[in-house]
Amino acid sequence: xxxxxxxxxxxxxxxxxxxxxxxxxxxxxxxxxxxxxxxxxxxxxxxxxxxxxxxxxxxxxxxxxxxxxxxxxxxxxxx
Numbered sequence: 001x002x003x004x005x006x007x008x009x010x011x012x013x014x015x016x017x018x019x020x021x022x023x024x025x026x027x028x029x030x031x032x033x034x035x036x037x038x039x040x041x042x043x044x045x046x047x048x049x050x051x052x053x054x055x056x057x058x059x060x061x062x063x064x065x066x067x068x069x070x071x072x073x074x075x076x077x078x079x
Contacts, residue, residue, distance in 0.1 A: 022059035024072035031055035039066045041079035 022028050032038070037051035044066045061073035068074050 024070065026059040026061055026067075026071070026073055028059055030057045032058060032060035039063075039076075041066050041068045041074070041076070044076045044079055 032055070033051060034054055034056050037048050038060055039047055061067050064075075065073035066076050066079055068079060
């Protein structure tokens with residue numbers, strides 16, 4: 001019985017650790033803006049004006065960076 005408990009704990013911890021990994025230099029957060037509201041290299045000169053104040057759990061860029069086409073967060077000067 002203990003063996004099954006160890007197996008369960010192992011897989012639970014592995015799922016938690018892998019679930020919070022993000023591509024590039026994006027950061028995991030429980031409260032990012034919805035995807036349509038996020039700053040990207042394609043929209044940084046004309047960012048979305050109206051966005052719902054809603055939290056979305058997952059990966060995204062810190063607020064001062066934009067997402068480029070390679071999936072990395074960069075300063076807008078590098079877009």
